[in-house]
Amino acid sequence: MSDLKKMYSTILGDSFPHEMTISFGDQKLVYRKRTWAIPQSDGSTDERGIRYGENPDQEAALYELVNGNLVLGDCRFIEPGNGLVSAIKVEDMLQVGKHPGKINLTDIDNGLNIIKYLVDKPSAVILKHNNPCGAAYGDDLATAFNKALRSDRIAAFGGAVVLSRPCDKETAELLSQNYLEVVCAPEFEEGSLEILSRRANLRIIKIAGIDRLVDFEKYRFVDFKSLIDGGIIVQQSAVNSIRSLDDLSPATASWKGNDYSCKRQPTKREIDDMIFGWAVEHGVTSNSVLYVKDGATVGIGTGEQDRVGVAEIAVHKAYIKYADILCFDTHGIGYADLELAISRNERDRAEKDLIDERVARERADLPGSVMISDAFFPFRDGADVGIAQGVSAILQAGGSMRDFETIEACNEADPPVAMMFTGQRSFKH
Template structure:
């Protein structure tokens, strides 16, 4: 067993060259392999997605791509790939691929959330929880963590404001592997450094993410046969509440249906949720309330299925939160203890009843879907769970039925269209 544990801390020999060049038509892009000298040892990535996969990180150093009149991100725009020893305030060991890609997806989400202090916690390249708040970073982090404290265990925390003492104390009270911020208050950094294996990144560009919005990067997908798919990266068209489109559609009989417009609070929560959606694996839905995720459903094969599973997930996480608040035990641990303890069994029953009463915290939430609803079944499930407003791309042949589901609800549920899909395969 000790040998198995060792593989997670052992550097894999890196055979990749120091330079990478890509030529696309007349444009030549040059990249340099990123290495770090830690404890006197110069190495690149510790390993790739798994400990037996050699990997390398490359940063653009020369050349800039323009296609179709659009200029892509390139040298000088780096965030994660630009991190040197100066930005690794504490590394514990050389970074691995998954650490960096989680932070990178945090950057991807936060580029659309620059208006307020925001925090996102990621695991396996998906957000566990995210929140923003005018009340400050500590409030945002607490809301993001509370959304799913189970999944947040061992995750990566990425924030868009200088990390203060209050936030550092909250982070230090739980287990995370990576923290990235544009800067740190000196006392906050001292608190975080008390955990020697915590990777701490200072990425100054996190405070200027609004400069990158609208400018794509070259998104490269590798096929199993060695082929490549190149695409423009996703560009979020919903950057303000006014960018949403009214949800309306006309059926074959010529009947037009129009959904209720969201309230100001619903619209702001939908705006936040659609920003987070940019970093979630499709097929997905996200429930949000008061500027924080309540439940995030990722990577399912059918839309009604992802709604069903996310509702179940929300109830489980909500009950777990109540269990931990009351007993400092997870829901699973409480259920095990309840088998032999009548008082604990009574408490567990109360937690179950409170969870059912609020539908796992889903009552009063809004929901975004990264793709349109092909049938109204998924919308009906959302409404039954307590959703008051929905944003979705629109464009289904059954849009009239989907809008009708919202209009038939009591009280009437709002719906808007985004006019774009947000799949992330």
């Protein structure tokens, strides 16, 4: 049996070439492997690339696009000179105890993939295993991070944080109170690094390009999926085209000569949450359903095979996370820690009962939230899950033969639920 703990602390190294060239007919893209000479505790430097891949026994390499301008059909793909994660230099690693691994980098990348649609306000995304576990807007950066953290304090443990604005001292204080793997921001204001350095193993990375992420909304890149037989599926990367109310359509349908439409139109707050939620949805593994409220995620369901199931899972997670944050606010410990203490007769069961009663009464803060679905509801049962929890509005792709049933579900709700269509699917696999 391998010593897994030792493997985690070892740099595997890689056998990948320094350069890689991919030809598309007579067009070529040239990539250069990224390595970093990171100072060691003994005063030496160790120049290596990625620490290891998804697991400690997988070699991996990071390549940056350095030459070639690819045009296929009417799409001009992203050009060299726009590096973000692939262009991180040693001097951008403001604190790094060890070389980054593939998961660290892909978490940052997906955080940038989400936050590029949220840079108009102070915003924060916390990621774990390439999925957001919390995302939020705020009037300031500290508020945004705190809202994202409170969305799922449990999953945020050991996560990666991507911030839309320079990290200030107030935000750094909040970050330093949590165990995180990576904090990434466009800049770190005076005094913030000293606060963050309290976490000796925290990787602190500056990506100056975050301040121009809005430009990346229109860029497409070549998305590769390698198959076990050595084959490759190639596609254009996805682009989120839902950026304002003008990009949404009223939920309407026709069935057997009858026309259907929602009784109630969404409020401005609900529309804002729709646009925010669809941006977050862009970085969530499918099938997925989100619940968002007041510019923050409430529950995130990811990667399920059926839509009603993932809607239920997102609700289940919302209840678990809400109980945990209430317990933490009240007792300074997590809900699971409270349960363990009760089982050991170290705390009164009445403490847990009070939290459970409040969670049930407040329905995990789901009432008034907006339900986001990355594709249409094939049946009304998925929407019914959210409606039963008190969502006030739904955003979905539309296009199902049974859209009329989901519209009926919204109209039958008390009070009626608003719904809009994107006309765009947002799958991510």
